[in-house]
Amino acid sequence: MKTKKMTGWNLLVLLMLILYSIFSLSPILLAILNSGKTQGEILTNILSFPQNFKFDNYLIAFEKINFLRSFLNTMVVVIVGCTGIVLLSAIAGYKLARVKSKLSGFYYSLFVLSMLIPFHSIMITLVKIANVTDLQGKTLGLGIIYIGLGVPMAIFLYTGFIKSIPPELDEAARIDGCGDLRLFFKIIFPQLKPITATIIITNALWMWNDFLLPLLILPNSKTYTILLSTNMLFGQYGNNDWPAILSVLIMAMLPAIVFYLILQKNILKGISEGALKQ
């Protein structure tokens, strides 16, 4: 009796998971399905497979949003931002974790306290500063701005992580005559790999999917990121050319999905660790 009830319950749980998975995937599947159709086919039959999948739609989309250029622009932003955030935060976190003084505590809270400030509260002045510093309109400039926005969280994570590394290691290296900066790069930094991976993954995802800041900093279509190009195309074709729009959407999300399928374990681990430390 009891086992029978348990299997019934089990089936219910399974059913719920399957239904949710369908919900989760349906926009992506419908987009793929209809991206290979003609506009006429979409109007008459949304749910069926296309009669013959028109890959041409993708070629057209590829050119329409200048995919290669948009992709490279986005990569510049992500690489500049991540490199800066990792290097500056690791170096800062090292001393913040090791030096125990009032000043150290002050610096730490100065960084960490800002994490509650919403982006919209700094947005207007930030754009003005981007103008003054000549970063406005440049992908490199956007990457540099992301460094300033990203360091607090990364410093928070690095400081916590470095505190768990025994300081005896530093001492030993110091006796060997290692300077502070060399000691950091030779002894400490290699030990930070797990948290560095977490920081790179979460920050890369943030910058890759961020919309509002690029919208404000990069007004010229030559410097558009993938999201900005997609947004522009949607504005142009609106509700009229769904095959083109859906092909663009599939291409625009493909890099993130591939990244996810390859690095899934690291991504999920990074997310739960990053969140549970707060």
Next chain:
Amino acid sequence: MKKNNKKLTLFILPALLFYSVFTLAPAIGGFWYSLTNWNGLNKNYDFIGLKNYAAILKDTDFINSITFTLKFVLIMVVLQNIISLALAIAIESRNRSKTLFRTLVFMPNMISMIIGGFMWMFIFTKALPYIAQQLNNAALMDISWIGDPFFSFIAIIIVSLWGGIGYLTIIYLAALQGVDRTLKEAASIDGANAWQVFRNVVIPSIMPAITIGVFVTLNNSFKVFDVVYSLTGGGPGRSTQVIAMNIFAEAYSLNNRYGYASAKSMVLFAIIFVITIVQLKLMRKKEIDG
């Protein structure tokens, strides 16, 4: 000690520099401009004290956007956390299919909500009307998902849940894996049924994760922008205009009243700050009591 402090300052200087220029200065600047009538077009502006804040009190559009956002936040906090927790428990109970379901549930989280919003736009304006037509269901056919204020709100909730649930599910899954098995078994042996074990053993042990889950949802939902931008643009009219969008429109698309928009952004900051601090205080206390 002094030498240590000097070295400390040297090591944090690069990070501090970027942080000061791109986070700290804009934050202070935002507050300062909220006290001025700066309009972006004109180079000169005057200090006008709290006049912007006084104007906010009479700004019905902005107040409506606050009420709308509050409704959105409340529904999101409840639904997103309950559904995520339920999914996490369901996934945790699976053996072989655990990884598969985790992959599928989290997938939307990787996609920008701009792209997600556009894809859902296709569902709401094309796929659902088509299905309603096929079913010949008049009630379903009548629903205008993007054109009607009420259904636009529902649409925004659906898409936000779709994009946000995966993240919380991962957090709850991690927390559930940390629950002491022997504690659960001991409770079962003592005659507790599944619900009692869940209520008295599982919930108290994952309380810290629930605090984080609620915190994350509060924080993100108050700042919601991308979904609304891509799905309804704040419309029809201003019926789905959230706070962030109202600020954005004030500063960039409707007029360039930077000073006034800054004052609004300070109000947003104050709301988020007060509510999250209260939430953390209340729930941390519960963690200790429970």
